Amino acid sequence: MNQQNPVRVRFAPSPTGHTHLGSGRTALYNYLIAQQTGGKFILRIEDTDRKRYVPGAEKELINSLHWLGIDWDEGPDVGGPSGPYYQTQRKEIYLEYAHQLVESGHAYYCFCTPERVEQVRKEQISRKENTHYDGLCRRLDPSEAEARVANGERHVIRFKVPEIGSVTVHDLLRGDMTVDASAIDDHVIVRSDGLALYHLAAMVDDHLMGITHVIRGDDWISTFPLHVLIIHAFGWWEPQWVHLSVFLKPTGKGKMSKRDTSQAMKDGYSIFIKDLEELGYIPEGVVNWMALMGWSYDDHTEFFTMQDLIEIFSLEHLNPSPAAINFTKLDYFNGLHIRNLSRKDLASRLAPYMVNGGLKVNEDILYQAIPIIRERLVTLDDVIPVAGFFFKENVSPDPDRLIAAGLTSAESADIARKVYHILAPLPLMSKDLAEPPIRNFMAESDLKAGQVFGLLREAVTGQKDSPPLFESMEIIGKDKVLERIQFAINILEQM
RNA sequence: GCCCCCAUUGUCUAGUGGCCCAGGACGCGGCCCUCUCAAGGCCGAAACACGAGUUCGAACCUCGUUGGGGGCACCA
Numbered sequence: 320m321n322q323q324n325p326v327r328v329r330f331a332p333s334p335t336g337h338t339h340l341g342s343g344r345t346a347l348y349n350y351l352i353a354q355q356t357g358g359k360f361i362l363r364i365e366d367t368d369r370k371r372y373v374p375g376a377e378k379e380l381i382n383s384l385h386w387l388g389i390d391w392d393e394g395p396d397v398g399g400p401s402g403p404y405y406q407t408q409r410k411e412i413y414l415e416y417a418h419q420l421v422e423s424g425h426a427y428y429c430f431c432t433p434e435r436v437e438q439v440r441k442e443q444i445s446r447k448e449n450t451h452y453d454g455l456c457r458r459l460d461p462s463e464a465e466a467r468v469a470n471g472e473r474h475v476i477r478f479k480v481p482e483i484g485s486v487t488v489h490d491l492l493r494g495d496m497t498v499d500a501s502a503i504d505d506h507v508i509v510r511s512d513g514l515a516l517y518h519l520a521a522m523v524d525d526h527l528m529g530i531t532h533v534i535r536g537d538d539w540i541s542t543f544p545l546h547v548l549i550i551h552a553f554g555w556w557e558p559q560w561v562h563l564s565v566f567l568k569p570t571g572k573g574k575m576s577k578r579d580t581s582q583a584m585k586d587g588y589s590i591f592i593k594d595l596e597e598l599g600y601i602p603e604g605v606v607n608w609m610a611l612m613g614w615s616y617d618d619h620t621e622f623f624t625m626q627d628l629i630e631i632f633s634l635e636h637l638n639p640s641p642a643a644i645n646f647t648k649l650d651y652f653n654g655l656h657i658r659n660l661s662r663k664d665l666a667s668r669l670a671p672y673m674v675n676g677g678l679k680v681n682e683d684i685l686y687q688a689i690p691i692i693r694e695r696l697v698t699l700d701d702v703i704p705v706a707g708f709f710f711k712e713n714v715s716p717d718p719d720r721l722i723a724a725g726l727t728s729a730e731s732a733d734i735a736r737k738v739y740h741i742l743a744p745l746p747l748m749s750k751d752l753a754e755p756p757i758r759n760f761m762a763e764s765d766l767k768a769g770q771v772f773g774l775l776r777e778a779v780t781g782q783k784d785s786p787p788l789f790e791s792m793e794i795i796g797k798d799k800v801l802e803r804i805q806f807a808i809n810i811l812e813q814m
Numbered sequence: 815g816c817c818c819c820c821a822u823u824g825u826c827u828a829g830u831g832g833c834c835c836a837g838g839a840c841g842c843g844g845c846c847c848u849c850u851c852a853a854g855g856c857c858g859a860a861a862c863a864c865g866a867g868u869u870c871g872a873a874c875c876u877c878g879u880u881g882g883g884g885g886c887a888c889c890a
Contacts, residue, residue: 333890368889433888440887449816450886475888493819502817502886510888517890541818541885564820565883571825572882611826611839618828618838638827640820641883648826648840658853694853705851754849772849784851 325358326531330391331521333365334376337591338383340644341536341566344609348563349534350389351610351632361528362394364405365521367514383592387602388625393528401528406520413515416523416553417476417508425552426508428464428474429456451504452477476509478518478549486544491561492639498544506545518542522549525558534561534634537641561634564613564641566590571643588646599672599698601660604653612642622655654697662689669702676703678710685709687794691786705786709794714781714803718810721777723770731774732811734766738775739804748797750789778807 330346332338353360362384364377381396393399403409420426429452440450456464457479468474480503487497508519515523525533539546540562550557568579575583575590583589587598595605607623614637616623623631657665666689670680685706692706708714722731741756742748761771776785779792779800792800 331890335890365890371889429888436888444815447815490819496818498818504886507888512888514888516888521890536890537819538884538890543818562819567883569825574883608826613826615827615838621826621839642827643825645825645840651840654853692852695851697852768849776850782850785849786851788849 323356324531325356326352327359327361327529328353328532328534329361329363329525329528329530331363331365331524331535332380333368333371334380335368335371335373336376337593338376338380339590339592340609340612341563342380343383343387343592343605344566344612345534345536345563346384346389347387347606347609347628348614348632348634348637350391351628352532352534352634353392354629355632358531359392360390361399361401361530362391362404363524363528364395365517367406367517367520369407379593386596387592387606406524407514409520409524410514412527413520413523414509414513417515417519420478420508420549420552421476423552424479426476426478427457427459427461428468429477429505429507430459430464430467430472430474431456449502452506454505457505473511475507475511477505478508478545478552480505480545480548486548488543488547489560490540490543491559491634492637493562496543503545503548506542508549518545518549522546522553526550526553526555530558532559532561532634534563537562537564561637562639563637564639566612567641567643569644569646575644583646586646588649590644599700600649600653601656601668601699603656603659604649607656608649608652612644613638622659650697654694657696657699658693662686665689665693669699672700672702673710676700676707678703678707681710684794688786688791691790691794695786704782708780708782708785709791711781713806714779716777716781716803716807716810717783718814720783721774721807721811722814723766723774726770728811728814732808734764734771734774735778735804735808735811737764738771739801739808742797742804743801745797748795748800749793753792754789774807775804779803 328349330342330349332342332346350360352358366372366377377395384391391397393401393404395402395404398404406413417426421428431452435455436452439453443450457477481500483500485497485499486503487495489495506518507516509515524530543560543562547557565574567573568575569583580590584594589595589598592605596602603624606625606628607621610623610628610632611621614632616631616636660668663686666682666685669685670682673680673685688706688709692702695705696702721735722728723734726734737760738757741760742753745752757771757775760766761768772788776782776788779788779795785791795803
């Protein structure tokens with residue numbers, strides 16, 4: 320069942336590092352459900368942690384999302400009715416709501432120093448108890464606390480979790496979860512510098528921004544009950560909650576570590592969206608692949624465009640268990656989508672990779688070559704090894720591979736000369752004109768296809784493997800083909 | 815240590831008590847096609863973590879065990 324009513328959803332990353340697969344997928348699902356229901360997708364920057372702030376991270380995030388084809392209706396760069404969309408610019412709002420909680424008895428000022436809190440924690444650990452704030456300031460007389468605040472004493476604001484009872488939260492994927500209130504800490508919601516923490520800020524923002532569905536990472540599941548308690552303390556309606564599972568390393572054993580990340584890079588893969596583009600992946604392939612990690616449609620359909628996904632995506636088919644990243648499947652989807660691109664589109668996407676690879680782009684040749692190189696490309700930068708010979712002035716064949724199987728260099732030179740004389744008189748180097756006489760020659764001389772074609776391929780492309788020979792020669796053109804064969808003859812004769 | 819989440823082939827998954835001695839996909843092996851390499855087609859090996867229950871009947875429900883993951887911050 321797809322969502323019927325327009326949703327208001329949000330993607331709320333913190334600019335603390337590179338944008339990775341997990342974030343991309345969370346953003347994607349939010350975007351899909353918004354598009355599908357005709358709702359709104361909001362981008363909100365959760366930059367309340369200045370210590371971990373990474374300059375440039377936000378820019379990268381926006382680029383990565385756009386590259387994937389994900390756009391938002393409201394956000395820092397596009398504005399919108401419920402801005403600002405940076406949490407650091409909403410400091411006063413959070414403070415106001417925090418004071419509201421203090422007044423209603425749902426929060427309290429705490430004057431404990433970080434050192435004391437740490438000390439309490441150490442003692443609890445040594446006694447093998449749960450670590451939690453011991454509630455010293457919770458028992459303070461409110462008017463006394465107010466006086467100390469008025470006096471300028473350094474303080475934080477803590478949320479007052481009920482002492483008894485339990486809280487039941489509901490996640491769309493996992494159903495009800497019930498937690499003892501005693502297991503929830505009196506979490507700090509406003510720092511001593513006056514800036515709110517995520518737990519307060521996100522709940523306030525989601526409420527103010529009219530968020531109907533919170534689709535976020537599974538790492539929030541442990542503080543989920545706290546969040547619900549905060550919402551209840553305000554007397555607000557809860558949104559629908561969906562906690563997406565995390566991605567595991569390719570073996571399925573554990574999360575991606577720094578080491579796994581650099582190992583992936585060595586293998587030509589990456590968990591960072593920005594790298595994927597450099598590595599020659601196309602957004603269509605990445606999106607298709609990403610969507611299918613943790614979500615499925617039915618028993619037999621796997622090829623999806625963004626438009627397909629908007630139509631068929633549904634929260635109900637999300638999988639709560641963590642998924643291992645399968646890069647070889649990304650290769651598969653990327654190839655699939657490359658083959659799905661139009662000739663012109665593919666050509667224009669290939670060009671920049673050719674330039675990067677040091678090739679001079681000839682648009683005409685590139686366009687002609689597309690049909691025979693298309694199914695040989697897994698990533699866009701494969702164009703260099705697969706089709707580089709089309710664009711080079713001359714190639715450097717491997718002398719050893721020039722020698723036809725089972726023959727001597729002199730015999731091979733002889734074959735090359737004969738082929739040259741067959742091709743030279745041709746009005747043009749087309750497959751239809753060139754192939755039949757070469758095949759005749761092979762039959763008459765009792766040579767195998769592998770022998771002649773292998774030699775020719777090496778001579779003309781300088782490669783062991785290549786797209787179909789005659790089609791390739793047709794694109795290279797008669798002059799260049801003959802030139803390259805002559806060059807090969809020279810090599811063979813000197814051996 | 816405590817709390818929470820998760821558990822079908824190597825991996826992504828279908829499966830919501832009989833349709834399942836488990837279906838699809840990637841990867842892997844083989845064959846076909848073929849001038850090489852791909853792409854494509856066909857075939858194959860490969861899984862319900864374990865143990866108790868409930869039931870006429872369990873991959874599916876319950877409990878326990880084990881394994882994996884996340885959290886226990888004035889991080890998000």
